[in-house]
Amino acid sequence: MDYEPPFQETYKSFLQNSFDESEDKNLFMVEECELPLINLSQLNLEQLGRDKCIKEIAQAARQWGFFQVVNHGVPQEILNNLQYEQKMVFHLPFEKKAEEKFLNLSTNSYRWGNPEATSLKQVPWSETLHISLADISRMDKRNSLRSTIDAFGTTASTLAQRLAEILAQSLGIESNFFRENCPPKSSYIRMNRYPKCPLASKVFGLVPHSDSNLLTILYQDQVGGLQLMNDRRWFKVKPNPKALIINIGDLFQALSNDAFKSIKHRVVSPQGVERFSAAYFYCPSNDAVIQSYTEPAMYRPFTLIEYRQQIQKDVQDTGDKIGLSRFLLSNNISPKIVSNS
Ligand SMILES: O=C(O)CCC(=O)C(=O)O
Ligand SMILES: [Fe+2]
Numbered sequence: 219m220d221y222e223p224p225f226q227e228t229y230k231s232f233l234q235n236s237f238d239e240s241e242d243k244n245l246f247m248v249e250e251c252e253l254p255l256i257n258l259s260q261l262n263l264e265q266l267g268r269d270k271c272i273k274e275i276a277q278a279a280r281q282w283g284f285f286q287v288v289n290h291g292v293p294q295e296i297l298n299n300l301q302y303e304q305k306m307v308f309h310l311p312f313e314k315k316a317e318e319k320f321l322n323l324s325t326n327s328y329r330w331g332n333p334e335a336t337s338l339k340q341v342p343w344s345e346t347l348h349i350s351l352a353d354i355s356r357m358d359k360r361n362s363l364r365s366t367i368d369a370f371g372t373t374a375s376t377l378a379q380r381l382a383e384i385l386a387q388s389l390g391i392e393s394n395f396f397r398e399n400c401p402p403k404s405s406y407i408r409m410n411r412y413p414k415c416p417l418a419s420k421v422f423g424l425v426p427h428s429d430s431n432l433l434t435i436l437y438q439d440q441v442g443g444l445q446l447m448n449d450r451r452w453f454k455v456k457p458n459p460k461a462l463i464i465n466i467g468d469l470f471q472a473l474s475n476d477a478f479k480s481i482k483h484r485v486v487s488p489q490g491v492e493r494f495s496a497a498y499f500y501c502p503s504n505d506a507v508i509q510s511y512t513e514p515a516m517y518r519p520f521t522l523i524e525y526r527q528q529i530q531k532d533v534q535d536t537g538d539k540i541g542l543s544r545f546l547l548s549n550n551i552s553p554k555i556v557s558n559s
Contacts, residue, residue: 220311222413223330223345232338236420244452245419245486248445251453254278255461259289261384275381276388279466283481284446286461287381292373294460297437300370300409303363304494308345308411315345321363322356323349332425336537343421343487344412351375352403367407374435374498375402381464382433382500389477391511399506400432406499412443415487423485423493428541430529431467433500438463441493446483454486468542469502469525472517475510480542517545 226233256278260271278285307315314320315328330345351371357364379396386393412423423443438444444455444463455463471480485493502508504523510516525545532540 221309223312229341236338248452248454250456253455254285256285256287257289258287272384272388275384279385279478283466283479286463288461290462291377296369299366300496303366304409307363323353338421342424343415344410344423347409349407351405371407378433378500399502404501404503408497410495412488412493414490414492418487418489421487423487426482426484428480428482429467431499431501432469433467434465435498436463438495441488441491443486443488443493446481469508472508475512475516518547520545
């Protein structure tokens, strides 16, 4: 199919070597989890109902770092349109998607695989359109993808801010942080397509990672494949067509001083069908300072730009993101510990 990125050719040598690797049947044999499902219409109730809902959200963020919401305020029609538009755009010829100025977006908005991978386990067998909301205005006004992601971005942004404020409030903070530091244009929409994969037991659709933002709002189709880590075990998330999945990102973990955790998750490649998902990444502006709310702080204050640069450097040097632990304050005393040993 001419829309397929050249996975097979590009990763030919990895694929050939993979015959020696054992198949990881455990990828599929994981248990299904019942993610907390929260009805956000309770937030419109009287104080008691509202407080109960806030408690449910905070507890889910503490226990799982992941939860699902219904009556979330993002109209189903927008989600349906998004799925349709997403399919259309990914089914354009690969050459077109790979063009420097595809959809007039910033360079590198369209991505697939991993150019830096040194083994099959580092290759995500998927393609993505990673769109900064600041870029939407660059797209052709007549393009229906533009109006759809604009509508998704606007409604998801309201939901993200609402949830972020509720989560902050549950920690005892009346916070203007999000209003002041998260202008809509600093967030992203990431659309993912997972082609059916010939070696699904050996190649991830998306390799295990945590999200480097404040919060993620995810809409997935019915195929399934998303798995998350809880208590050192992987669980699969059953698709729910009415629900959006919310997960805590690294920056919220730091803000909350580890009260909420940014959980590792991955996508197992689909075998017989392609899979689509779309995520809204709620981010502060690049220079907003991320600082723990409570004392003693686990992490030193840092900005999003610093965080991204550190990740980029670590990925280049080690092949791994490393992430928040780079900013742990206890790291400052580690040289002493080393010299004593
Ligand atoms: O496709 C999914 O279900 C997960 C996507 C994801 O984790 C991401 O885009 O960061
Ligand atoms: Fe993710």
